[in-house]
């Protein structure tokens with residue numbers, strides 16, 4: 001059996017291979033030990049799950065282990081988005097939450113996310129402690145049998161209404177209604193079903209919904225809101241009357257956006273437009289947090305407005321930490337995660353979608369028109385990510401190469417700096433950069449690049465491939 005370990009965001013495993021009821025019970029017991037050691041057990045734990053195969057059964061198994069160890073459980077009565085489960089931690093002042101989900105992974109996966117009492121993704125020192133507990137339980141040959149009998153209650157919850165009220169403090173729902181916005185929503189058969197479309201309808205928008213029934217095979221695609229997977233939504237928006245398309249990933253923590261006409265808007269394009277809106281319309285002030293892989297257009301904007309820019313490794317856990325501890329206005333990442341000041345420090349695709357709708361309503365413009373405005377004020381940057389699949393042996397070789405990867409120039413541009421907070425990032429003259437890092441969720445390397453033209457981005461990536469032999 002492979003080692004149970006928490007990657008970029010939770011433990012993920014293939015169903016029946018690694019992700020078994022026995023292993024889920026083992027990890028739940030390790031979480032119970034962590035909570036007890038931290039004095040958090042008496043606050044109880046929220047348990048939620050997505051729409052994947054057996055997710056509700058795994059959630060019930062986790063609830064049973066926790067309750068059997070005297071920890072009260074707030075169990076969601078239906079599939080619930082990860083950000084809503086995080087919000088429920090605050091709502092019930094719980095000691096943490098367990099979310100059963102493999103997010104946007106292929107259908108044969110399921111997963112286990114732990115959300116500590118601060119209501120954002122668990123930081124490495126916490127998952128490290130849980131992993132150590134798992135090893136000790138395994139070494140002791142402890143059998144985590146269904147405990148047979150609860151020592152604490154399991155209460156069924158539905159945090160929808162409280163979450164909706166909270167979002168109404170962050171989003172101008174009235175503006176969405178007044179504008180009579182027409183929106184198409186694609187929850188990708190996932191846990192966001194019944195959330196984003198309902199909130200928009202309640203606000204008064206007219207909503208067309210796609211893929212809003214449970215399908216653990218996700219219609220044969222990945223529940224990942226990328227341009228490639230959102231063909232149906234793009235077609236729906238291109239056909240009209242919808243002016244905007246909003247998508248979520250399998251557990252609704254990531255967002256995907258389709259502009260009027262059916263064009264996909266990347267997170268690197270949306271984040272600067274949102275920051276502009278938050279600063280100029282909503283009047284928010286505070287630092288701006290982005291991962292090392294996210295657009296530097298945010299840096300230019302932060303500098304112009306006198307805001308501090310915080311760069312974190314990849315993983316919303318680090319972005320969330322900046323939101324929670326430093327009061328950031330916006331925390332975002334190129335893989336489609338964001339949260340804003342006043343919200344839980346967990347990425348939230350529903351909030352992102354509602355903010356996009358608010359912006360369309362308030363400005364009466366498409367996202368692309370707003371983006372053009374941002375480009376006019378701050379200059380334009382092109383960014384792209386290239387994913388390169390590798391075997392485990394190849395991965396080791398490339399990691400070795402990266403240790404000493406300090407070229408003088410890339411694609412004819414001088415290297416002016418080297419950042420190693422996550423993978424290797426080379427800063428190039430002319431406000432360009434490239435980052436090479438192994439994914440923590442998939443067996444591949446990601447090569448992210450940004451420059452003043454699309455051609456330069458491609459040239460820089462090609463030179464990285466050539467020089468590293470990837």
Ligand SMILES: O=P(O)(O)OC[C@H]1O[C@H](O)[C@H](O)[C@@H](O)[C@@H]1O
Pocket residue numbers: 008009103314315316317333335337438439440441442446
């Ligand atoms: O690039 P990876 O290590 O595969 O991570 C990709 C993404 O995985 C999860 O969704 C994390 O929550 C994100 O913060 C991260 O950006």
